[in-house]
Amino acid sequence: xxxxxxxxxxxxxxxxxxxxxxxxxxxxxxxxxxxxxxxxxxxxxxxxxxxxxxxxxxxxxxxxxxxxxxxxxxxxxxxxxxxxxxxxxxxxxxxxxxxxxxxxxxxxxxxxxxxxxxxxxxxxxxxxxxxxxxxxxxxxxxxxxxxxxxxxxxxxxxxxxxxxxxxxxxxxxxxxxxxxxxxxxxxxxxxxxxxxxxxxxxxxxxxxxxxxxxxxxxxxxxxxxxxxxxxxxxxxxx
Numbered sequence: 633x634x635x636x637x638x639x640x641x642x643x644x645x646x647x648x649x650x651x652x653x654x655x656x657x658x659x660x661x662x663x664x665x666x667x668x669x670x671x672x673x674x675x676x677x678x679x680x681x682x683x684x685x686x687x688x689x690x691x692x693x694x695x696x697x698x699x700x701x702x703x704x705x706x707x708x709x710x711x712x713x714x715x716x717x718x719x720x721x722x723x724x725x726x727x728x729x730x731x732x733x734x735x736x737x738x739x740x741x742x743x744x745x746x747x748x749x750x751x752x753x754x755x756x757x758x759x760x761x762x763x764x765x766x767x768x769x770x771x772x773x774x775x776x777x778x779x780x781x782x783x784x785x786x787x788x789x790x791x792x793x794x795x796x797x798x799x800x801x802x803x804x805x806x807x808x809x810x811x812x813x814x815x816x817x818x819x820x821x822x823x824x825x826x827x828x829x830x831x832x833x834x835x836x837x838x839x840x841x842x843x844x845x846x847x848x849x850x851x852x853x854x855x856x857x858x859x860x861x862x863x864x865x866x867x868x869x870x
Contacts, residue, residue: 640699641675644668645758647703647733652761654731658716663753664765665738666704670775670790672756672765673797684837685800688792697785702727702734706749706766713737742781743774752819768798769820773827795831798824799838806845806857814856821860832864843868 652659664672678687690698702725714721717735719728727734740746744766752767775791778784802821805812824831832838846861847870861868 641671644671644703648763649758649761650731650733651735652763660762660764662705662707662737662764663749664703664763665706665741665744665749665771666702666736667698667786667790668703669765669771670793671698673768673771674793677793677797677800680800680804682800682804684841685796685803687796690789694785694789698789702736704736704738706738706744706746708737709739710737741774742777744770767820767823768794768801769823772798773823776827799835803838803841803845806842806849809849809851809854812849812854812857814854818856818860821864825864833866839865839867 648664674687677685708716710721710726713735714728717728717730719730721728725734725736727736729735738744749766749770752770753764754767756763756765772791772794775787775794778787779791798820802817805817821832832842842861843865846857846865846868849858858870862870
């Protein structure tokens with residue numbers, strides 16, 4: 633059996649650009665999920681150069697595990713996708729081959745539903761095209777739950793990366809009050825804590841930055857975040 637195509641973020645980005653050019657209108661209704669979306673969040677975190685939350689250092693073996701063999705989407709039923717691309721879904725990989733790309737459309741995940749993925753998808757604007765990626769908190773929830781069922785090494789690496797990204801984002805957003813959307817912040821926090829009850833309690837880097845930043849919030853629209861911190865951040869006081 634042929635080895636899977638080796639991917640990294642630049643390769644995935646090039647394929648996304650090609651799909652956006654081939655299928656304008658349709659492409660914007662698909663949401664990037666799975667390992668390819670993890671690659672996006674890895675690239676994003678790497679660019680932030682945050683002093684506390686960084687992309688882990690991977691061994692050569694781990695990098696091979698990290699690599700995705702396909703690009704996963706939601707936004708179309710698998711049978712519809714096969715007809716749309718004019719290529720059968722291969723039973724051994726569940727992917728569709730199109731112009732050398734291996735593309736997979738997931739009907740639903742262990743926890744993911746098309747409705748919630750679509751409703752919360754992030755719009756990503758590059759200099760050349762626009763695409764939509766699954767919300768990081770939802771993807772973390774899915775990966776964390778998958779690890780409880782089967783210990784696949786790629787899921788563990790992806791889950792650890794998403795945790796670092798989310799910790800960065802939770803801190804970065806409360807440290808920048810003018811741009812803070814409390815409703816979205818609290819929604820992501822609820823998803824993450826539902827998946828992992830200890831998420832906000834076991835990392836000193838996270839609490840060290842969240843507690844003083846949330847304590848400084850004084851706008852009326854941020855009261856919900858402060859109320860949340862009273863109940864979920866040990867050591868938080870106003």
